[in-house]
Structure formats: structure tokens, C-alpha cells
Amino acid sequence: MSIDLARINTELGRNAEGLVDWAIGLGQPTIVTTNFRPFEAVILHMVTRAKPDVPVVWMDNGYNTEATYRFADEVTKQLGLDLHIYLPRRSRAHREAVEGPTPALDDPRHAAFTEEVKLEPFARALRETAPKVWFTALRATDTAVRAQMDPVSVNPDGLIKVAPLLHWSSKDLYAYCEAHGLPNNFDYVDPTKGEDNRECGLHLAH
Secondary structure, three states, rough: EEEEEHHHHHOOOOOEEEEEHHHHOOOEEEEEEOOOOOOOHHHHHHHHOOOOOOOOEEOOOOOHHHHHHHHHHHHHHHOOOEEEEOOOOHHHHHHHHHOOOOOOOOOOOOHHHHHHHHHHHHHHHHHOOOOEEEEEEOOOOHHHHHOOOOOOOOOOOEEEEEEEOOOOOOHHHHHHHHOOOOOOOOOOOOOOOOOOOOOOOOHHHH
């Protein structure tokens, strides 16, 4: 499939709903990923508005807060999500019994930890769902890496990566949640990042 990335990013890069409609209109197998962090209901509402049966992929690392799990259930029920949960091969209890607590960011074992709880489950999700289009809620303000990204890009393997909210601010996201009666969750922790502005690795690998 030939896509004029420069044209699409110029014409629709700051039109989130228009970009979603364009990507769904490609008629290709599609997924949307989520981690149920703050404002995740926005991307889920926006994409399921255009394609209600889109598979929603969640790599549940096993380290989420109780509030995040409750939020996940609430959003899934409210939006009628087709939620596909991908867990690490080992449970948190199993991993910690053998290797101890989550390794610190400067611990050489941290890369293997990230691979186990996030990257391998995502690779498995890609194999099983075989998407051609991937919606993600990443934002330019998240990390320096993401600030350099375009709303639409094509990965080396041909996967079309669509980030409709790339240029949205927290104020924009809050207003969307309020306008559509969407719940939110601010009690969120990502053990693979450790710091708010640190890249977790998923968007470097994919």
C-alpha cells in the first residue's frame, strides 16, 4: 500500500478525528493499544466511534495500580471495548519470587525486565492480531523521542502507525473527556519507565 505520508501529515496531522476516519477508511486490519494511563479514554472513544469492533490491545504488565484496573473495567464496559489482554509469560509473583523487586533504571537487569513485561507481550499481540494499522495515544509532550515523531508513520515491517493525539495538550484531552462524559485515571505507574519523560522502549522497537 502506497501512502503519501507528507501529504497526510500536513493535511490531517492536527485533525485527530479526521485522521482516525482516514486510517479506518484504509479498510485494513486495525488495532488500538492502550495502557489505561491518564486520558486513555480519548483515543479509545475516538477510534471505537469510527470502528466499534476494533481490537483493543492492552499489555497488562501486572504492576498496575488498583485504580488503573478499575478504570480499565469502567472504560471497557462504558465503550463496549473488544479488549484483548496480553500478560507476561510469568506472573508478577513468579518473577519477584525468583528475581526480586523491580530493578532500578540503572540496573543492568532493567532492559530484560522491560522486554519481559512489555515488549514480548506486544510482539506476541502483533503476531496474533496481525494488524496493518496501529492506533496509539502517544503524545509529543511525553518524551523527546515522541516529540520528533509524525502523526502517521510506516514502520520498517510496513505497519502503519497512527497517533491522532500527538499534538494534543492535556487541556485538549480533558475537554474531550468532559464533552463526551468519559472517565479518567491519574493513579497510574509504568514500572518500565520509572520517570515521566523516559521512553519505555516500545516506540523505539516499533
